[in-house]
Amino acid sequence: MSAIFEVRNLKRSFGGLAVTNDVSLSMAPGDRVALIGPNGAGKTTFVNLVTGNLKPDAGEVRIGGETVTNVDAIGRVRRGLVRSFQVTRLFQDMTPAEHVALAILQRDGRAGRLFGNFLAMSGVMAEVGSLLGKLGLRDLAHRPVREIAYGQQRLLEIAVALALKPRVLLLDEPAAGVPQSDTGRIEQALADLPDDLAVLMIEHDMDLVFRFAKRVIVLAAGTVIFDGSPADATKDPRVREAYLGSYADAGSAA
Amino acid sequence: MATMNEAATALAAGRRGLGRDLAGLAVILVLAAIGYLLFPNNLALLTRITAIALLVLSLDLVTGYCGVATLGHAALFGSGAYAAGIAAVHFGITDPLLMVAAGILGGALAGLACGIVILRAHGLPQLVLSIALIHLFHEFANKASSWTGGSDGLAGIAPDPLIGLFAFDLWGRTAYVFGVVLLAIVFVLLRLVVRSPFGMLCRGIKEDPIRIRAMGASPTIALLKMYVISGAVAGAGGALNAVSTQVVALDSLSFTLSAESLVMLVLGGTGSLFGALTGTIVFMFFEDLVSAANPFHWLTMVGALLIAVVLFTPKGLYGTVAAILARRRGAGR
Numbered sequence: 189m190s191a192i193f194e195v196r197n198l199k200r201s202f203g204g205l206a207v208t209n210d211v212s213l214s215m216a217p218g219d220r221v222a223l224i225g226p227n228g229a230g231k232t233t234f235v236n237l238v239t240g241n242l243k244p245d246a247g248e249v250r251i252g253g254e255t256v257t258n259v260d261a262i263g264r265v266r267r268g269l270v271r272s273f274q275v276t277r278l279f280q281d282m283t284p285a286e287h288v289a290l291a292i293l294q295r296d297g298r299a300g301r302l303f304g305n306f307l308a309m310s311g312v313m314a315e316v317g318s319l320l321g322k323l324g325l326r327d328l329a330h331r332p333v334r335e336i337a338y339g340q341q342r343l344l345e346i347a348v349a350l351a352l353k354p355r356v357l358l359l360d361e362p363a364a365g366v367p368q369s370d371t372g373r374i375e376q377a378l379a380d381l382p383d384d385l386a387v388l389m390i391e392h393d394m395d396l397v398f399r400f401a402k403r404v405i406v407l408a409a410g411t412v413i414f415d416g417s418p419a420d421a422t423k424d425p426r427v428r429e430a431y432l433g434s435y436a437d438a439g440s441a442a
Numbered sequence: 443m444a445t446m447n448e449a450a451t452a453l454a455a456g457r458r459g460l461g462r463d464l465a466g467l468a469v470i471l472v473l474a475a476i477g478y479l480l481f482p483n484n485l486a487l488l489t490r491i492t493a494i495a496l497l498v499l500s501l502d503l504v505t506g507y508c509g510v511a512t513l514g515h516a517a518l519f520g521s522g523a524y525a526a527g528i529a530a531v532h533f534g535i536t537d538p539l540l541m542v543a544a545g546i547l548g549g550a551l552a553g554l555a556c557g558i559v560i561l562r563a564h565g566l567p568q569l570v571l572s573i574a575l576i577h578l579f580h581e582f583a584n585k586a587s588s589w590t591g592g593s594d595g596l597a598g599i600a601p602d603p604l605i606g607l608f609a610f611d612l613w614g615r616t617a618y619v620f621g622v623v624l625l626a627i628v629f630v631l632l633r634l635v636v637r638s639p640f641g642m643l644c645r646g647i648k649e650d651p652i653r654i655r656a657m658g659a660s661p662t663i664a665l666l667k668m669y670v671i672s673g674a675v676a677g678a679g680g681a682l683n684a685v686s687t688q689v690v691a692l693d694s695l696s697f698t699l700s701a702e703s704l705v706m707l708v709l710g711g712t713g714s715l716f717g718a719l720t721g722t723i724v725f726m727f728f729e730d731l732v733s734a735a736n737p738f739h740w741l742t743m744v745g746a747l748l749i750a751v752v753l754f755t756p757k758g759l760y761g762t763v764a765a766i767l768a769r770r771r772g773a774g775r
Contacts, residue, residue, distance in 0.1 A: 239656075265658030277653040279646050286642060293639045294657045300667065301639045305459065352657060 190253070192217050192386050193269070193356040198237055198247035207233045208244070209410035215356065215386045222397040222418075223390045225407035226430060231390050234407065235360060239271050240264045252355060268355030272345045274364055274390075278333045284344050285329040288316045291351035315351070323347050323377050339370030346377055357381070359389040363396055375399065406430065463633045466716060467626055473723070474622040485614040487730055489686045492621035495722040496628060496679025497699075498706045499715060500549075503672040505704070506712035507636060508665055509648035511569045512560060513700050514576030515676065520583065520695030521552035522677025527596040527690040528589055538601045538610075538620065542681040549677015550670050552579070557669030561662055573697065580695045596690040610685070617686035624682055628675055632715055635671065644668055709751055711758025720760040 193215040200208040207230045215221055225231055236242035238249050240261035248257050251267045259267070278287060289306040292315055293299040306312050320326045323343045328336050333344070342362060349357055363374050371393075378400050381387055391397050397404065397418065404421045406414040408430040414421055421427050477488045497519045504510040525548025529535040535544060560571050583590045590596050603609040608616045635641055643664050646654050651661040684690050693699060702725070710721020728747060733740040755762035 262655055262658055262660055265656060270658075271656060273653075273656070277650050277656070279649045279653070281649070282642070282645065290639070290642050290646060291657050294643070294659050299639050299643045299659055300664070302635050302671075303638050305637050306639060306642070348657070 191215060191250070192252055193388070194248075194250040195238060196248040196250070198234070198249070199245045200233060200237055200242065201245060206410050208237060211247075211407070211410070211412055213405055213412065213415065215388065217355070217384045217386050219386045219388075219403065220401050221386075221388050221403045221405060222401035223388055223405050223407060224392075224394075224397060228409075229407040229430075230410040231407055233410075235271065235358060235390065239269065239358065265352065268353075269358070270349045270352045270354035270356070271358040272349045272360055272362060274360040276338070276341045276345050278341055278344060278348075280334040281332055283328075283330050283332055284320055284325050284336070284347070285313075285316050287333070287344060287348050288319055288351045289313075291348045292316065295352050319347050319351055322380060324373060337370070339366045339373060342366050342370075342374060343377055346374075350381075354385065356386045356388065359387060359391075361391055362389065363391070363393055371396070459633075459637055463630060466633065467630060470622070470626050470629060470719070474618075478618065482613075485618040486686070487726070489614055489618045489621045490683065491723060491726045492618075492625045493679045493683040493686070494703070494706070494726060495625055495719055496682065497676050497703050498710075498718045498722045499628065499632060500672045500676035500679065501703050501707050502712060502715065502718040503632070503636075503668055503675065504665075505707065506714065506718070507641065507648065508644045508668050510560065510665065510669075511565065512556075512572040513569055513697065513704060514556065514560075514572035514574075514579075515672075515703055516694065516696055516699035517556055517576050517579040518549045518552045518673040518676035519680040519683075519699065519703075520579060520690075521673070522546065522549035522680030523684045523690045523694045524548065524583060524590055524596065524680070525677065526681035526684040527599050530599045530601065530684070531596060532589065536600060536602045538604050538685050541601060541685055542624065542678055545677040545679075545681020545684065546674045547677070549673040549675070549680060551673070552677070553669045553671070553673020554666070556673070557666045561665050561669070572700075576695070576697050576700050580692065580697070583692060583695050590690070590692075593692055595692065596684075597688075599684055599688045599690070601685050601688070610688075614686060617682075621682050621686060624678060628678060629715060629719075632675070636715065640664070640667070705748060707758075709748065709758055711761025711764070714760060714764065716764075717758050717760035721758060724759060 191214045195211060195213050198208055198211045199206065211234060223231060223234070233242065237244050240259060244257065248255055250256065251264065251269050254267065256264050256267060289312050290299060292312050293306060316329070317326065320329050323346060325340060325343055325347065328340060333341060346362065362378065363371050366374060375396065389400060401418055403416065404414065404418045405412055406421060406427050413430060414424050414427045478485070481488060497515065500518060501515045505512060522545035526541040526545040529544040530541055535541060556575055559575060560568055563571055584592050601610055604616055604620055610616045643654065643659060647661045647664055654661050680694060683694060706721040706725040707718055708721070709725055710719065711717030729740070729744060732743045736743070751759065757765055
């Protein structure tokens with residue numbers, strides 16, 4: 189299948205230090221890719237470069253075959269590249285229904301409307317209900333976000349991202365800060381993501397990575413040192429050295 | 443079952459919103475009637491309160507709903523006043539409705555200009571830009587005296603009878619009713635706007651513009667749009683002032699008026715149209731009352747009132763009462 193998301197030879201340095209050094213990757217619709225790497229490997233910079241929040245020194249980003257290197261962050265979202273945040277960024281006084289409705293209205297170009305209440309827009313409310321239902325948030329639809337648990341807020345992050353109908357979804361540590369008891373819900377939500385969506389997940393939790401991803405990209409010191417199946421990643425000596433170390437040892441010992 | 447509940451909740455929320463719109467409208471009209479009966483000889487003050495209420499509502503749109511810091515909002519009000527006054531004096535447009543239309547247009551244009559400048563910065567620099575703007579507007583109006591009358595004010599505004607029937611009388615009855623109707627219309631329109639998708643977008647921007655960008659919306663464009671709307675509202679207030687007093691003075695474009703409008707908004711409670719109205723009425727009445735009772739120390743008393751309100755009701759008068767009522771309702775559930 190043709191690539192929906194491509195990064196070619198992306199480079200960015202800060203004061204002579206190459207934080208992203210010649211990174212390339214390509215994803216097709218339906219791909220489930222995990223981007224991993226030790227702290228300081230350049231994951232955050234990479235996310236900022238592809239989402240358009242940071243300008244690369246060199247290289248190219250393409251969405252659906254279109255070069256978007258000079259398109260700003262908002263333009264990239266409108267072209268289907270949507271991200272979630274590592275620390276939830278939600279509106280504390282708004283309800284989950286309002287969050288999802290706002291995303292839907294924005295996607296349809298209706299967020300600038302001066303009149304009309306989304307609660308009375310049956311098409312919007314039906315979609316809000318179905319999305320929140322899928323993520324098990326339906327009962328909380330009309331409660332302010334500050335009153336709901338953090339695990340559910342993480343699910344709402346995913347709901348907001350999905351409401352934008354992305355073609356490429358960048359999940360930045362979707363399970364970060366979620367109590368153990370709630371990670372099952374998050375994993376289920378990840379398993380239920382639309383089949384044709386290309387998902388790039390940045391994650392620290394190796395259990396989650398191995399259950400979710402069909403392909404793992406390992407970043408170390410700004411370069412891609414591995415791109416292949418999760419099983420091969422654990423065997424790769426460079427990956428073991430750079431990052432997995434103790435985890436792989438523990439796995440083989442057990 | 444779940445869908446039914448949801449539809450019911452949504453419907454209830456919609457009804458509650460509509461109910462509060464009507465309640466707000468009723469409160470405005472009842473207060474206006476009470477004011478008319480209690481102070482038949484002081485309608486000029488009441489009309490001024492409605493004009494200033496429009497300014498404070500307008501400020502609430504950008505400050506309360508969008509989080510923009512400004513101490514120069516009278517620029518929008520004054521532009522509306524001068525637009526209406528200049529239309530009447532220099533172009534012979536003396537129909538009061540057309541004068542208000544001119545004020546709305548002038549205010550909206552000033553809102554666009556101020557928004558373009560102010561929205562380039564955030565926080566303290568934003569505040570400084572707004573102060574610079576109000577001084578520039580003031581100085582411009584002062585220097586362009588052939589159009590504005592400069593420091594003497596723009597006099598000679600003689601509005602036609604309203605819809606050809608009601609002349610603007612010496613007691614200010616027509617002006618008062620005109621002002622109340624204008625305020626009521628604007629209030630209802632703004633209630634719809636703050637609940638609309640656009641209003642929701644602006645609340646989101648106030649809380650987290652980065653989140654809004656990640657949804658693919660441009661915070662700057664949305665805020666600029668709100669600035670234009672805000673300018674139209676403030677402009678209507680300025681025009682009302684020009685029509686009712688038949689003069690436009692330089693102080694309608696002053697830093698003092700800008701700062702006072704912010705004080706009124708904080709007094710009533712930001713981020714609520716009811717708060718904006720409450721703050722205006724309380725401040726203006728208090729000012730009138732204490733300045734008549736004690737012409738030498740009235741500013742001291744206004745200062746003391748403000749300190750008391752900020753210390754004891756940090757959400758403003760309306761905001762605090764609303765919060766207490768909401769907590770009661772929450773506990774009773």
